[in-house]
Amino acid sequence: MIEFNGVHKWFKKLHVLNDINLHVKPGEVVVVCGPSGSGKSTLIRTINQLEPINEGTLLVDGMNLSDKKTDINKLRAEIGFVFQQFNLYPHLSVLSNITLAPIKIRNTPKAQAQQQAMALLERVGLAEKRDAYPTQLSGGQQQRVAIARALAMKPRIMLFDEPTSALDPEMIGEVLDVMQKLAKSGMTMVVVTHEMGFAREVAHRVVFMDQGQILEVAPPEQFFLHPQHERAQQFLKQLLSPMH
Amino acid sequence: MLKYHFDWSIVTSGKYFDWLVSGLKITLELSSVSIVLAFLLGLLIAVMRMSHIKPIRFIASAYLEFFRNTPLLVQIFFWYFGSYKILPTAVNDWLNSTNFEFAAAVIALTIYTSAFIAEDIRSGILSIPKEQMEAARSAGFSFLRSMQYIILPQAVRITVPPLVNQFLNLAKNSSLAMTIGVMELTYQARQVESYTFKGFEAFTAATLVYLVISVSITWAVHVYDRRVLNPQKAG
Numbered sequence: 163m164i165e166f167n168g169v170h171k172w173f174k175k176l177h178v179l180n181d182i183n184l185h186v187k188p189g190e191v192v193v194v195c196g197p198s199g200s201g202k203s204t205l206i207r208t209i210n211q212l213e214p215i216n217e218g219t220l221l222v223d224g225m226n227l228s229d230k231k232t233d234i235n236k237l238r239a240e241i242g243f244v245f246q247q248f249n250l251y252p253h254l255s256v257l258s259n260i261t262l263a264p265i266k267i268r269n270t271p272k273a274q275a276q277q278q279a280m281a282l283l284e285r286v287g288l289a290e291k292r293d294a295y296p297t298q299l300s301g302g303q304q305q306r307v308a309i310a311r312a313l314a315m316k317p318r319i320m321l322f323d324e325p326t327s328a329l330d331p332e333m334i335g336e337v338l339d340v341m342q343k344l345a346k347s348g349m350t351m352v353v354v355t356h357e358m359g360f361a362r363e364v365a366h367r368v369v370f371m372d373q374g375q376i377l378e379v380a381p382p383e384q385f386f387l388h389p390q391h392e393r394a395q396q397f398l399k400q401l402l403s404p405m406h
Numbered sequence: 407m408l409k410y411h412f413d414w415s416i417v418t419s420g421k422y423f424d425w426l427v428s429g430l431k432i433t434l435e436l437s438s439v440s441i442v443l444a445f446l447l448g449l450l451i452a453v454m455r456m457s458h459i460k461p462i463r464f465i466a467s468a469y470l471e472f473f474r475n476t477p478l479l480v481q482i483f484f485w486y487f488g489s490y491k492i493l494p495t496a497v498n499d500w501l502n503s504t505n506f507e508f509a510a511a512v513i514a515l516t517i518y519t520s521a522f523i524a525e526d527i528r529s530g531i532l533s534i535p536k537e538q539m540e541a542a543r544s545a546g547f548s549f550l551r552s553m554q555y556i557i558l559p560q561a562v563r564i565t566v567p568p569l570v571n572q573f574l575n576l577a578k579n580s581s582l583a584m585t586i587g588v589m590e591l592t593y594q595a596r597q598v599e600s601y602t603f604k605g606f607e608a609f610t611a612a613t614l615v616y617l618v619i620s621v622s623i624t625w626a627v628h629v630y631d632r633r634v635l636n637p638q639k640a641g
Binding site for chain 1: 535537538540541542543544545546547548551555556559560563
C-alpha cells in the first residue's frame with residue numbers, strides 16, 4: 163500500500179530522511195515514534211507529498227510519487243491527513259468543513275454529502291455540533307471533526323501527524339478512541355504519536371526513528387518489552403519515566 | 407454684506423434637478439460596474455502574485471507597480487485619447503459609435519483600483535496560516551481550488567476594512583471621468599453651475615450626494631460582512 167525504497171530527503175544540508183525502507187500493507191496500522199527532530203513528521207508528510215522526496219522511490223496505492231505523470235491531487239484525495247493543529251477551515255461550519263471536499267472534488271450531490279457527513283459526525287460523537295464553527299469547539303472536538311472531514315473522502319489510507327500532541331490531557335482519550343475504532347474497521351493507518359498505550363493496543367508494527375533513520379521496526383509487544391536498539395531503549399525509558 | 411442670493415430650489419426640482427439625477431445615475435453605474443470588475447481583477451492579480459510560477463508572479467508585480475504608481479487622471483486620458491490609436495480603423499469606427507468615454511472610464515477606474523485591491527487581498531492571503539493551504543492541498547484540492555474555496559474566502563473576510571476604503575476611493579475617483587466627457591454627477595453639477603451661476607448650491611448638492619453614496623457603500627459592505635461573510639461575529 164505504501165512502499166518506501168531507499169528514500170532520502172534533505173532540508174538544505176540537513177539530512178532529514180536517510181535511506182528509508184518501509185512497506186505498509188493494506189489494513190495495517192503502523193505507529194511511528196522517536197524523539198523530536200527525528201524526521202517522523204517529515205516521513206508521514208512525504209506520503210501525500212506535502213514534502214517531496216529527493217532520492218529513492220515512494221509508491222503509494224500503486225502510484226509512483228516521483229513520476230511526473232502521477233496526478234498528485236487525485237492521490238491526495240485518496241489519503242486522509244490529520245494534523246497536530248487540526249487545521250479546520252475557520253470560515254465554514256462543522257458540517258461544511260466535512261462536505262466541502264466531497265462536493266467539490268468528488269461531485270457528490272450536496273444532500274448526499276450532508277447525509278454522509280452527519281453519519282460521520284455521529285460516529286465521532288459530535289452530531290449536535292453540525293452548525294457550530296471550529297472556534298466554538300474544544301481541541302478534542304476539533305480534532306474529531308478533522309478526522310470526520312478526512313473520512314468523508316472515503317480514503318484508502320489515513321495519516322495522523324501527532325494528532326493528540328496539541329490537546330489537553332483530558333481530551334486525548336476521546337480522539338484516541340475514535341482512532342482505535344477506525345483501526346479496528348480495517349483502515350490502513352500510519353500514525354506519528356507518543357501515545358504508547360495506543361501503540362501497544364492498536365498498532366501492528368512500531369517504527370522507531372532517530373536522526374532521519376529508521377532504527378527499529380517491530381510488533382509492539384516486542385518493541386516495548388525488548389527494544390533492540392540502544393537509542394530505542396533510551397527513548398522508551400525517558401518516555402515511560404520522564405523524571406529520571 | 408453678503409451679495410449672494412441662495413436659490414436652493416434649482417437643485418431640488420426642475421430641469422437642473424433632473425440633470426443632477428441623470429448624473430447620479432451615471433456615477434452609480436460607473437462606480438458599481440468598476441467596483442465589481444476591480445474586485446475580481448484584484449483577486450486574480452493577488453492570486454497571480456502568490457503563484458509558484460515565476461513569470462506569472464513577475465507579470466502580476468509589474469502590473470501592480472505600474473498602475474499603482476501612475477496618476478489616475480493620466481491613465482484615464484491614456485485609455486480615452488491614447489489606447490484607440492493603435493487599433494484598426496474598423497474598431498475605431500465602432501468605438502466612436504458607442505459610449506466610448508464611459509468604457510474608457512470603466513477600464514481606467516477598474517485597472518487603477520484593482521492594483522490597490524490586489525495588494526490588500528495579498529496581505530490578507532499572507533495572514534492566513536500556511537497550514538490552511540496544506541489542509542486544502544492534502545484534501546486533494548489543486549492550488550487554484552484551494553485558493554478559491556479555502557484561502558480567498560478567509561483572506562477577503564479579513565480584508566473587508568481596506569476593501570471598503572478602495573471602494574470608497576473608486577466611487578469618489580469616478581468624478582475624474584468628467585474630464586473625458588462622461589456625464590456623471592460632477593460633470594452635471596458643473597453644467598448646472600455654468601447655466602445658473604449657482605455654484606454653491608450645485609456643488610453642495612453634489613457633495614451631499616457623494617457623501618450619501620460613500621456612507622451607503624460602507625453600510626452595505628458592513629451588512630454583507632455581518633450577514634454573509636462573518637455570521638459568527640454577529641451574535
